[in-house]
Amino acid sequence: MSIFFFLSSLSIFGTATIITPTAVAATTGSTTSKKYLYQYSWTKVAPMPLARSDASATTVGDKILLAGGCVGKQVLQNWGGYGCDAITKSATLFDPTTETFEAVPDMPRERYRHAATEVNGKVYLLGGTDLSYPEPQIAPVDVFDAKSKTWSTLPSEDNLSPGAMTDPAAFAIGTKLYFVGGYETTTYNATNKVWSYDTAT
Numbered sequence: 001m002s003i004f005f006f007l008s009s010l011s012i013f014g015t016a017t018i019i020t021p022t023a024v025a026a027t028t029g030s031t032t033s034k035k036y037l038y039q040y041s042w043t044k045v046a047p048m049p050l051a052r053s054d055a056s057a058t059t060v061g062d063k064i065l066l067a068g069g070c071v072g073k074q075v076l077q078n079w080g081g082y083g084c085d086a087i088t089k090s091a092t093l094f095d096p097t098t099e100t101f102e103a104v105p106d107m108p109r110e111r112y113r114h115a116a117t118e119v120n121g122k123v124y125l126l127g128g129t130d131l132s133y134p135e136p137q138i139a140p141v142d143v144f145d146a147k148s149k150t151w152s153t154l155p156s157e158d159n160l161s162p163g164a165m166t167d168p169a170a171f172a173i174g175t176k177l178y179f180v181g182g183y184e185t186t187t188y189n190a191t192n193k194v195w196s197y198d199t200a201t
Contacts, residue, residue, distance in 0.1 A: 045099040050090060056116035058123045060146040064094045065104075065123050067144070068111045087112045087131055091144065104149050108142045115170035117177050119199045121146045126179050129166045135185040137164040141197075163195040175200040 048066070055069025072086025089107040094100075107125065114128025123144040129135050139159040143152050165182025172178070179195040 046101065049092060049101050049103065050088065052088065054084065054087075054112040056114055056125065058116040058118050060118045060121060060123050060144075062095070062097065063102075063146070064096065065091060065116070065144060065146070066094060067091045067107055067116060067123070067125060068114060068128070070112050084112065084131070093146075104144070105151055107144075108151050108153050109138070109140070111138050111142075113166045114138065115168045115179065115182075117170040117172045119172045119175055119177055122199070124170070124177055124197075124199075126170050126177075127160060127164050127166060127168045127182060129185060135166075137166060137185055139164040158197065160195065163193065165191060 050071060052066070052069035052071050056065075056067045058065045058067070068091070069088060070084035070086070071088045072084050074082045075085045077083045087110045089110040091104050091107055093102040093104055095102070110130050111125065111128040112130070115126045116123050117126070118124070123146065125142040125144070128138050130138065139161040140156070141154040141158060141160060143154060144150075145152070160179060163179060165179075166185055168182030169180040170177060171180070176196050176198050179197070181191060181193070183190040
């Protein structure tokens, strides 16, 4: 499930639901004593063309890009835990204004449990893993251009290596994108490292 705030609406993918706040009020005072009152309503929209979990949902322009994810079931694996048995490289654009989905070309590779962030109309997919064994950490950075609706991959010298992780976070400030945390898949150790990449250089 992906949850994010967009155009005064909270969108939840996996359930295709939008919460729209109708009023927000706050008392004055310090940040530790503020109280917030939200009035909101739930609205169901058309179901996703392909149900998915462990995907990324990224605002780009006035739309939201859903990319990759698990499209199978959580099944018992030979290492003793549960994992997804089918993932996808498909991508879809959601328009909150018309509440419609639009198929776009597939990503260059399957991935899930990744992060994504947008800079200047382009969505950068970072890290994550696939269903290969042993479980890899995906280093190549795939980029979706919302204007041309095409995918590309950054040159190999710009790979997230050795920083590629699964289950990370990502965000952008100006032209720089930041890749934060996650864990490596050999011993499943979490990391507190932060990597940055300047898309303008």
